[in-house]
Amino acid sequence: MKQEILQRILDYNTIIIHRHVRPDPDAIGSQLGLRTLLRESFPDKSIYAVGEEEPSLAFLGRMDEVSDEVYSNSLIIVCDTANQERISDDRTELGAYLIKIDHHPNEEPYGQIVWVDVNASSTSEMIVELAETSEHLQLSGQSAYLLYAGIVGDTGRFRYPNTKPETLRRTAKLLEYGIDVNQFYGQLYKRELKMMRLEGYVLQHFEILEGSVGVMRLTKEILESFEVSSNESSQLVNIFSSVEGLKVWVFYVEEDDRIRVRLRSRGPIINQIASEHHGGGHPLASGATAYSWEETEVITKKLINSCEKES
Template sequence: MKNEIVDLIQAHETIIIHRHSRPDPDALGSQLGLAMLLKESYQEKQIYTVGDVEPSLQFLGEMDTISDEVYNGALVIVCDSATKERISDDRYQNGARLVKIDHHPNVEPYGDVVWVDVEASSTSEMIVELVEQSDSLHLSETSSLLLYAGIVGDTGRFRYPNTKPETLRRTALLLEHNIDVNAFYAELYKRDLKMTRFEGYVLQHFDIQEGKVGVMKLQKEMLKQFDVTSNESSQLINSFSSVEGLKAWVFFVEEEDRIRVRLRSRGPVINTIAAEHQGGGHALASGATAYSWEETDEIVRKLIQACNSH
């Protein structure tokens, strides 16, 4: 599978890389890291990255603005998106060939070539694995930093159970390229005054149910009061995760026509709950969508049941 992907890369002069909307560090790290690898390894090729912008992560890199015509005859690679619905920029289907590279459960195996590894910590780690098995791809300081960002993001700074020996070995390959991890962490965890005050609000108002499940409900009026976007609120998903006895926690963030659901767990499987509410993800980190506050109460009940059964 990996050799087939490298062969497709070598066969196409134009390569356009997508990832999921509302990007996190792994989505951007794998997308931009792969793009930088290809730009440096195949300088004659035209490499583009497209998708929506996440202001808090713009320090990782910028997206390209390209016309529809660029897709003619192009190879399209989608990183870190389990389903077609989540892919940012629906022109991904306009290229000549389509490749999916992802580490989420393969609920929708779209594309001509599908490389999914649910054992990988992140899609960024998979890109490092691609480099390991290719003679034509070579890491640099820039690509290494981007892939490091993705691995750090999806392993919670190497604290989550998805951090395997292979993850640390591949991270070591990135560190050999003298990346400035201190500068990276300073940018990643930089928080302006409004977010600092907003975190104070979250810490004062989250609820713990049955001593096991942490719940934070954020109505859109509250986001407006603190001038915080739904995306920005995701930075605080783990703000109360260290509370003693907590097995799972959830953020409900009200948007214009739906309530975004962010689920996290220390052990109980939660992606099955997410799947019942138009979502999915990993066993311990998932996302879903609710359409009423009554539905959010149902999700909390399911979380409590999962924790009681664990």
């Protein structure tokens, strides 16, 4: 599989890299890490990264402006995106060939090559693995920095169960390129004053149901009062995760026509619940969409039931 991907990279002069909407560090890290890796390894090729900008992660790099014409006869690589509807920038079909690289459950295979490894900590780790298999791909300080960011993001600073020996080995390899870890963490956890104020609000108002399910509801009015966007609020999803007895927790974030559902767990499997509500993801970290506050109550009841089954 990796050799097939490498051959396609060699075959095409134009490569456009996508990832999912509302990107997290792994989405940006794998996308921009791969862009940097390919640009530095193949300076004669045209390599682009596309998608909406995420201000909180702008320190990692910016997206490229790419016209429709550039897509003609191009190789498309989609990183860290399980479902086609979640791909940021829907022009993937304009390309000549599509490759999917992802570590989420492969519920929707798409593209001519599908490389999915659910045992990988992150898509960023998979890009490091890809680089290990080819003498054509040469890591640098910048690509290592970006891929490190993605691994850190999806492993929760190496605290989550998806942190395997191979994850740490590959991370150690990245650190050999002289990554400024202090600078990175300073950027990653830098918060605007409005976010700190919202954090205080969340800590005062989240609920614990049945002793094990944490719930926070952020309405449009609350977000507007703190001048925080729905995307920005995702930074707080784990803010009360260390509460004693908590097994799962959920953030309900209201947008114009839907409610974003951010699910996290310490043990009970939650991605099946997410899939039942227009979403999906990992067993312990998933996202979904509700279309009414009544639907969120249904989700909450399912979370309570999942914790009771674990007892």
